[in-house]
Structure formats: C-alpha cells, structure tokens
Amino acid sequence: MSSETPAPDLSTLIGLFYPEAGEFGDVAQVAPKSMPDVYRKLLAHEHHMTVTVESHYGELVDVQVLESMHVGHYYSRKILLTKQSDRSVVQFGIVRLNFEYLGADVQREIVGEGTPLGRILIDRNVLRRVELSELWKVAAGQDLAELFGIETGSEVWGRTGWIHCNGEPAIELLEVVAPAS
Secondary structure (H helix, E strand, O other): OOOOOOOOOOHHHHHOOOHHHHEEEEEEEEHHHHHHOOOOOOOOOOOHHHHHHHHHHHOEEEEEEEEEEEEOEEEEEEEEEEOOOOOOOEEEEEEEHHHOOOOOOHHHHEEEEEEEEHHHHHHHHEEEEEEEEEEEEEEEEEHHHHHHOOOOOOEEEEEEEEEEEEEEEEEEEEEEEOOOO
C-alpha cells in the first residue's frame, strides 16, 4: 500500500451518507496478509474496481446511484455495482470527486449517474492513477447488510484510496465488495 497521498478520512467519507456511522458498520484496518485470498485479490491492488469486479465475475457491471450530493466543487455519491446478468450486487461504494480536476464533459457524464465511474474515466481517456490507501474489515451495519442481503454484523471487506486525475488527487474512494458467493 502506498503512502504518497494521505489516506482519505474514512469517517468523513462514511459521514457523507451516514449520520450514524453504525448504520454502515464497524471498521478495523487490516493488512493484506490477514484477508481471505478472494478479498485480497479483489481489493489489494491499484486498479479500477469496475474492471476488477468485471474480470472476477466475467461480465459487465452497472452502477446504481443510491444517493448523491453536489456541494461546491465536490460531487459525492453512494453506489452499488450490480452484475448486468442478474442485477446481483457485487460492490458498495462511496466516492467524493473534486470537479476542479475533471473536464466538463466528464463531469456531465458522472452526474448523469448512468455509467460506473471507472468506465467513464477509461472511456474518456482521463489520465489517471489509482492509489490504494488502506484495507478494511467491516462488520456490516444495518444499511450495508440490507444492501448486500446479509445478516447485520456479517464480515465484509473494503478499501480506501484515491484516483489521481491528470496528476491531481481528484477522487476519494471507499469500496466494499459483496460477500463471495
């Protein structure tokens, strides 16, 4: 895990959409070696999660925006990625984008909320670099458990990181993968 940029503040990202952090879950930072293999492969890397989950499941995913907000230069959203074949959830995420670092056409497509973020950045040829910050074990709170269709308190795994666009830390990420089936 690189430490080039200070890690996104997890409580700030969670607080964007969860006034009570417990609705999201209880989190503990973990080392890659303490994660089950499937979750380490899905999370402990510096690649777009859109591409990673599509490769893992062998099919394209769609984005479902659950909530979003636009305040000043910042656009934030709480999302699910779902498999196109059966709409099953493969990932939960919270992202906060600094639109000062993204062109107007890219901003419009992101705010349109119809395409996963990673696919937009790739298709629009935005010069980007994904930076992994931290890995997390999460005891799912009520909302996260409902979104994944699991019991409250079930163990899930996630990560925080950045996407640098055109050399700038433009996008803060919290990504949690659905339990492996």
